[in-house]
Amino acid sequence: MAANIIDGKAFAATVREKVAGHVSRLKEEHGITPGLAVVLVGEDPASQVYVRSKGKMTVEVGMNSIEHKLDADTSEADLLALVDQLNNDPAIHGILVQLPLPKHLNEDLVINSISPAKDVDGFHISNVGLLGTGQKSMVPCTPLGSLMMLRDYHGSLSGMNAVVIGRSNIVGKPMAQLLLGDSCTVTIAHSRTKDLPDVVRGADIVVAAVGRPEMVQGDWIKEGATVIDVGINRIPAPEKGANEDGSPKMKLVGDVDYASAAQRAGAITPVPGGVGPMTIACLLANTVTAACRANNLPEPEGLTA
Numbered sequence: 001m002a003a004n005i006i007d008g009k010a011f012a013a014t015v016r017e018k019v020a021g022h023v024s025r026l027k028e029e030h031g032i033t034p035g036l037a038v039v040l041v042g043e044d045p046a047s048q049v050y051v052r053s054k055g056k057m058t059v060e061v062g063m064n065s066i067e068h069k070l071d072a073d074t075s076e077a078d079l080l081a082l083v084d085q086l087n088n089d090p091a092i093h094g095i096l097v098q099l100p101l102p103k104h105l106n107e108d109l110v111i112n113s114i115s116p117a118k119d120v121d122g123f124h125i126s127n128v129g130l131l132g133t134g135q136k137s138m139v140p141c142t143p144l145g146s147l148m149m150l151r152d153y154h155g156s157l158s159g160m161n162a163v164v165i166g167r168s169n170i171v172g173k174p175m176a177q178l179l180l181g182d183s184c185t186v187t188i189a190h191s192r193t194k195d196l197p198d199v200v201r202g203a204d205i206v207v208a209a210v211g212r213p214e215m216v217q218g219d220w221i222k223e224g225a226t227v228i229d230v231g232i233n234r235i236p237a238p239e240k241g242a243n244e245d246g247s248p249k250m251k252l253v254g255d256v257d258y259a260s261a262a263q264r265a266g267a268i269t270p271v272p273g274g275v276g277p278m279t280i281a282c283l284l285a286n287t288v289t290a291a292c293r294a295n296n297l298p299e300p301e302g303l304t305a
């Protein structure tokens with residue numbers, strides 16, 4: 001039987017609507033307009049698209065958007081000075097440094113220079129520790145969006161077997177913590193896991209975040225399992241024809257072979273239109289949460305983990 005498609009684009013629109021509602025209450029009742037600062041270093045084309053999209057959606061939900069675009073050869077000292085300035089600006093509730101950074105910049109150092117309360121990416125070591133110990137934290141956007149979709153589809157996740165493929169700090173590890181927090185039995189698998197297909201066959205929930213195009217095959221998926229595909233890979237698509245310079249056109253695929261997995265899964269997220277749009281929606285959600293916390297107001301309902 002064909003799987004149900006979990007429509008991340010539609011779900012993200014509902015999250016943004018909720019965010020807009022909270023923003024308008026914050027403005028009307030407390031005179032607070034949440035502000036999000038996004039820092040982009042360099043000219044990575046994909047990062048430029050994501051940053052533009054973040055700015056546009058921030059404004060659409062009624063928040064202030066501040067963009068800092070720095071040259072690719074910006075020094076670490078200059079970047080740290082900018083972060084320090086944003087940390088001390090009371091009109092800024094959320095700070096995000098777009099990743100990846102150019103090679104000469106130390107990503108860990110930069111991320112850990114962001115005030116944890118304004119770290120709307122949830123990558124700061126303090127937020128990582130808080131999440132790992134089940135305390136209130138800023139939760140990384142992609143795992144938060146994936147969890148929201150899983151909860152919406154299943155209701156309770158308690159007792160389900162979840163396999164997270166990928167052990168990155170940005171997705172795999174926080175995703176595993178969130179699933180554990182919802183009482184799943186969690187396995188973190190990765191490219192060196194022995195008998196990976198067999199490990200995945202035991203899962204009621206599969207989260208693929210390994211960064212390898214279409215690696216997870218349909219016959220790895222247990223009948224009826226829910227598949228969350230976090231991968232965003234651009235691969236050549238000769239079937240779409242060629243560009244003017246003769247190079248093949250490209251297409252976007254996930255870490256899951258969608259066609260075969262959809263034959264066995266009970267539900268699956270597509271790429272594009274699955275987890276990706278939820279990443280930006282959850283960034284906006286985290287910014288509202290940060291603004292509420294900064295002003296000792298109750299947590300916005302339905303937007304946190």
Ligand SMILES: Nc1nc2c(c(=O)[nH]1)N[C@@H](CN(C=O)c1ccc(C(=O)N[C@@H](CCC(=O)O)C(=O)O)cc1)CN2
Nearest residue numbers: 050096097098099100121141272273274276277279280
């Ligand atoms: N500081 C951060 N850097 C990066 C993050 C992050 O969460 N924080 N995540 C990714 C990039 N990213 C947001 O920054 C992001 C990736 C993908 C999408 C998205 O909507 N994808 C669409 C397809 C878009 C396309 O055509 O390329 C989809 O999947 O439907 C949004 C945000 C790395 N860096």
